[in-house]
Amino acid sequence: MAHKPTIYKVELQLVDMNRDIYTSCKLTLAQHPSETLERMMIRLMVFGLNYHEDLQFSRGLSATDEPDIWECSLDGQVNHWIEVGQATPERIRKAISRSPKISLYAFGREADIWWARAQDAFRDLPRVDVWQFNAEESAKLSDLIERTVSITMTITGAEIFLNKDEKQLSLGFKQLL
Numbered sequence: 001m002a003h004k005p006t007i008y009k010v011e012l013q014l015v016d017m018n019r020d021i022y023t024s025c026k027l028t029l030a031q032h033p034s035e036t037l038e039r040m041m042i043r044l045m046v047f048g049l050n051y052h053e054d055l056q057f058s059r060g061l062s063a064t065d066e067p068d069i070w071e072c073s074l075d076g077q078v079n080h081w082i083e084v085g086q087a088t089p090e091r092i093r094k095a096i097s098r099s100p101k102i103s104l105y106a107f108g109r110e111a112d113i114w115w116a117r118a119q120d121a122f123r124d125l126p127r128v129d130v131w132q133f134n135a136e137e138s139a140k141l142s143d144l145i146e147r148t149v150s151i152t153m154t155i156t157g158a159e160i161f162l163n164k165d166e167k168q169l170s171l172g173f174k175q176l177l
Contacts, residue, residue, distance in 0.1 A: 003033035008040070009148045014048050017156040021051055029057070037142035042107045042133060043068055043084050045141070045160055045171060048153045050082060050103065067095065086114040089121035092128055100127060106176070107133040115176055122177055130177040137171045144169060 008029040015022055027047070031040045047055060047069055054073065058066040071080035081099035083092065086106055095102045104122075106114060111132050122130055144151060144164045152163040160171040 005030040005032055007031075007147070008145060010044065011150040012044070012048060013150070013152040014051055015152070015154040016048070016051065017154065019051075023051070025051070027057075037145055038107070038138055039084065041141035041145060042105065042138060044151075045133070045153070046082060046084055046103075046105045048160070049105075049155060049173075050080065052080070054079070070099075086111065086118075089118060089125065092122070092125055096125060096127060102128045104128065104130045105133065105173075106130065107135065107138045109135045109139075111135060119177070128177065129175065131173055132176050134172040137169065140169055141171070143167065 008031065010025075010027045010029055012025045012027055014025060025047075027044070029040055029044060031037070043057065047057070050069065050071070052071050055069060055071045058068060058070055067081045068084040069082040070078050071082075072078055078099040080101045080103065081095040083095070083102075083104045084107070086108075087104055092102060092104060102125075115130075115132065122128060141162075144162060144167055149164060154161040154163075158173055160173070162169045162171065
């Protein structure tokens with residue numbers, strides 16, 4: 001019998017000082033059975049960093065032909081393809097044929113090793129931005145999640161500040177490409 005995803009209800013108060021966005025989003029996050037809480041929370045961070053009214057979570061790990069998050073127009077055109085993790089250049093090459101903008105957000109302790117091996121291949125790809133989250137800080141993200149939760153996410157510069165009740169975390173990120 002297949003395992004079902006775990007569902008999380010998140011009210012995200014988003015304050016993006018970089019883009020002058022101040023909004024509240026009610027989101028449903030489905031944690032795939034093979035997905036860690038850290039990865040699920042990174043998807044939430046990436047959603048906030050790229051917020052647009054047409055941005056949505058895809059079927060994610062359940063669909064190999066879809067990104068983790070995408071921005072689609074009303075006619076079904078993919079405007080922004082967003083991957084989370086350490087995608088292969090081959091996977092991103094396929095995304096280039098489907099979207100004019102591609103973003104990849106790497107995280108975790110192995111991200112530096114992955115980037116050292118893959119960076120030359122990614123440099124040859126057009127329209128691809130690659131970002132990396134601070135591994136030590138991202139490992140603490142799961143401390144904020146509950147099945148139903150309200151989180152305030154403030155983005156300024158290359159830093160994300162998160163508040164949930166009395167808990168506060170910061171998460172740094174940098175652009176690799």
